Amino acid sequence: ADPIRIGSVVSATGPSAFLGDPEAKTLKLYVEELNKKGGLLGRPVELVLYDDGGDANKARTFATRLVEDDKVVAMVGGTSTGATMAMIPVFEEAGIPFVSLAGGIEIIEPVRPFVFKTPHTDKTACQKIFEDMKARGITKIGMISGTDGFGKSMRNQCLKVVGGYNITVLADETYGATDSDMTPQLNKIKNTAGVEAVLNPGFGQGPAIVTRNYAQLGLKLPLYQSHGVASKSFIELAGPAAEGVRLPAPAILVGDKLATEDPQKAVVAGYKASYEKATGQSVSTFGGYGFDGIQLVTQAIDKAKSAEPKKIRDALEATRSYVGVTGVYSFSPTDHLGLGTDSFRMLEIRGGDWTLDAPTR
Amino acid sequence: MSEFLQLVFSGLTVGAIYALIALGFTLIYNASDVINFAQGDFVMIGGMATVFLMSAGLALPVAAFIAVVASVGVGLLLHRFAIEPARGASPVTLIMITIGASIFIKGVAQIVFDKQFHSLPAFSGDTPIPVGGATLLPQSLWVLGTTLGLVVALYLFLEHTLSGKALLATAANRLAARLVGINVTLILAMAFGLSAAIGALAGVVATPITLTRYDIGTLFALKGFAAAMLGGMGNPVGAVVGGLLIGLLETFGAGYVSSTYKDAVAFLMILFVLFFLPRGLFGGRSVERV
Amino acid sequence: MSLLEVRDMGISFGGLKAVDGVSFTVEAGQVFSIIGPNGAGKTTLFNLVTGIYRPSRGKVTLAGADMTGLAPHLLVRRGMARTFQNLQVFFRMTAVENVMVGCHLAERTSFLADLLGLPAVARQNKVTREHALALLGRVGLAHLADASAGALPYGALKRLEIARALAANPKVLLLDEPAAGCNAVETEAIDHLIADIARGGVGVVLIEHDMKLVMKISDRVLVLAQGRPLAEGAPRAVRENPQVIAAYLGDHGAREADRAHG
Amino acid sequence: MLTVEAITSAYGRINVLHEVWLEVKAGEIVALVGSNGAGKTTLLRTLSGVQPARSGRILFKGEAIERLEPHQRVVRGISQSPEGRQVFGPLSVEDNLRLGAYRRQDAGMRGRLDHVFALFPVLAEKRRIAAMSLSGGQQQMLAIGRALMAAPKLLLLDEPSLGLAPLLVDQILAAVRALRAEGITVLLVEQNASAALAIADRGYVLETGRVVMEGSGAALLDDPKVRTAYLGL
């Protein structure tokens, strides 16, 4: 039978390869597994995957190609918010459902008929962090953010919501995504009187270097990272300096530590096992976004009993309580993310591993 | 005061890394007038190969040695199969070949290695050394020491050996170099081999600080190139001074001006220096003869 | 008032006084030669006069107007053109294009017209090319007009530079060793060419080591040694000056010089 | 010592030398004359190997060398002072000279250096100065001196007197004669044909890439055709 084509454009190379690479691997892995199980609606599934190298202009071109040439019925991809925003008009115009893997809140606000997304917004991450700070009585913080899209957007969201928690930001520093030394900025924070904790929105190697420099300077204040470092390699890169770092992250990082009754436990364990077996690398939240994206789409196709884009879209929007590795999703016509703050867990790095800080619900 | 000192330490560390990369540019430039855009990728090979060899169970010194040798091999292959066949082509063409080579090396590296960031353990521990209220990582001393050693070696080689002179002569006048009996092919191969070795060594000592990834070479090349130009292209001492200066400019820019615009601060300073010394700090003030 | 007046020129390079207090004047239609041992400062003097180096002292006037320290391209506009001892040819262009570049000042198109490719540009190109071809003919290179300059033999390149300098329609023409690399017969052709240029009212300043040429066509000769004037005067007087013979001419030079008036 | 058999050489598709035959015997001075563009420079370049020969053979001391790289020919004792000086601009005068002896790092080098400095005292004066800041004539001296540093068996001189003061032209030609006395063979291209032929044992006249005449130096000097075409007499 004719294959069902699902398209994807991710940043498998370039500055966001850190995110895009596990996404690409996950998508390939799951389409393969699906086909082993006989595909969808009795038809094989074909994944058409392109690498935009982190360039929004290329992403746009590939999006056109997916729609025009490859005739895909759905799209899972868009590693960065910039690339996603560049591709949205193409899929909107063609009426093809697009599940984005990028963080930016503007992807789903305002809601567009055909656009969904799987990762938490950075706003949720900020809220989770500030809740934690508040609970620990922290009221004055310093921030050091990456200037990449991820860091910048999260910084903005955090600054927007921080007031609601009675927390003031006393220092607000930045570093370039590719910098190899952040001591000057951290030194400034160190010398800012009154700072009680430091927050570092960023992804890639930057936060690891921040964490190391933090230790080098002998800073003893609590250090908060974001979900942008939620992969095992952060602990490896930051080394012993990572001890005590706190961050909000999805369940995937602590799959084995979840309570037995946790609904996500089984899904997370399954994904972790198959990903690590297939790639030899540790799972990350980013791969998890891809997992949820492809699962949501394939389940929607299954439910719609059709590979008709419009029908897939409708089925997607009707998704309720899909248990994924990132959280439990319930879409609605007004909510194309469908995750709440509760899908984030607050983790702390102890003994070189993630530990669940607060008991799960 | 301690803050100032801390910035100096950071600046020197970062600057020494740039200096090491800038040194790598010197040899190939001196032999051929070509800026090797794949220079940063030698740095990457040095770091990544050491990481992977160590994870295969080799001790750091052994892994580093093999990584440097491998990088030299890549340098020689690059010369033999890409530069030599295009002999006689203009520098622009050769530069384009090195750009192609850089893309190629990255492409291969992401398959041979992976796309993740990696780090190496610091050679002599992570315990910061407190100095005057500021701290210095032992690895910084490794980087500074390597830079110092290499610049001295390179200076002696270029100024006090016949092979060094032959290298300079080859770039100065290829025709005359051939006429006095210099084997131009061999000289170029040597330049590529040595540059690759310097680059790889830089990668090995810098990776514990900067981390590394298959595509980190582009950034390294950019900073190293800027350092080499600020110092005056082709002059090893200039490369080191240029590197250290850019490192210091960046950290002081970040510390005292704006962390967002610290790269701009560094580049504005370069423009400022070149305005008065159009051939860089050590590029000489020679007047063109007509 | 002389056409070209150079007064008390001087420059040093790191302690070496390459040119040190040199003065001379050139009249229209005259051939004024500068000779002297290698490294005497002749080329440096040219570089000072034509604005390539900034003199540390001294003054240059052309037809009464002060030219000291003016940028080279402005000097050309005022009527001073030169050739170079170390060839400065546009090697990636054809011979005729080299000369066409020399016609630059006479061209009457604007940047905008060039960009838009107005018909005036095509007309101008045609005029320029014809003029350039005529000049090539004058130096005996007409047959090589469309050859790439990079492929021309050394002697031809020297003449190509002369043609290019002439294209600027100079009042004063400075030639730095135009006959270098030419054999006796070819030198003679250059000799006629220079005489012809001077006859047209151009003041020619000539640096040359070919004594036969110098002594034959010069109106006056200045001898430099170690940056300073050693002697100046009519060719005959100069070549018999024992100091000049000892420092510069030697037997060979004296013999050659004699042949000029053989 | 050197036998050139039917050498053809070309730039691109245009032949510049057409089957040139030529011989230089050990200890001879051979002069090569011809007008601009005759191919004199091309011939010397072909002999030193920086210009490939399209066909023909070059025998040096009985060995075919036309396929050898330039540096291999230098090792065998062929050294050239090129047209247009071609000094190593940014390098010092002394470094230029030392590089001339690149393939002859022997005990005699010091002596040869002194010899060159004796021949051109100004070079000794300027030994630490970058070659590119020398005057034209000084660079010419440097180019000749550099070629001598190789202690060649066969010296190829392309217009050595170009740009030299008359006094030095005498000295150069005297030096060439002295070289012969030392047993060095010289192939000399000169525009100053009368002077060159006067010291040459034999001479060749090259015209558009072909040898059109050969003979002893004296005979060529007396040849009416040579006198009108090249000596301007």
Place this chain on the structure above:
Amino acid sequence: MGAKATLARVLRARFTPLIVLAALMVLVPVLAPSSFHLRVAALVWIFALAALGLTILMGYAGQVSLGHAGFVGIGAYAVAIGPARLGLDPLLCLGLGAVLAGAIAYGVGRPILKLKGYYLAIATLGFGVIVALVLHSEAEITGGPDGMAVARLSLFGWRVSGALNWYWVTSGALLIGALLALNIAASPTGRALRALHDSEVAAAGTGIDVGAKKLAAFVVAAVYGAVAGGLLAAMNGLITPEAASFSHSIELVAMVIIGGLGSVFGTVVGAAFLVVLPQMLTALQEYEQAVLGLLIMVFMIFLPQGIVPSIRAYILERLP
């Protein structure tokens, strides 16, 4: 014999590249009508237009710029920011962007064009980095790293939308750009630029104001870049600072060199090489980059003067 001579004449004729280009432009929509193909072609035209600026600056005048994407960025953001923040008409902003880029080039060019070779390269590189940094950092105005949306362009009342329309608009822009570049080449200005490329001393010695000519080339190059950037932004409806990045500057330089330094048609071929090839190599998956790098090397080794001049020389050499 007659045919060969004609071929030689055609190959050398000034407007041949323009005619070939126009023919190609007409053929593409016929042969490859999908909007994906049209988009790729339009991108080729846009990048070729940007690179043509470099052809004038680097190819004709021999002045290297490693910051050309900076001007592309300036043009692109002018079209993005003008309508969004100031309520200006997008078409007007396209023009304003060009003027702004030209003015900035004028200001920046005066001091830095005194530098030569690699020193000029690093200075322009620094300029490009600074532009990219500003676009990246001033998020309030530029939208930051994730970029900003760009209003629709309308040409005198006609709202340009759809792949085919954009294809024609970009085709037209490139044709004009190529025509102007060819005009310059065959004019006194072009000769002056090529002359100073070979020897600045000699060029000044013929009365050419070397500084002014270099500056003019720099300004013109900037305008080309800015117009191309503006078109790119308007066509995509979104622009990110990536457009001004260093890697993009390198890519533009690569287009010029691969196609053939100084050749107008070569520049288009170079742009096609770097835009179309990656699309063709996607099937190779993770080997794509390696193969792309390899192909660049192979082309430069075997066609060292660039694709178009090398092939033209090859053909001409085989003619009488």
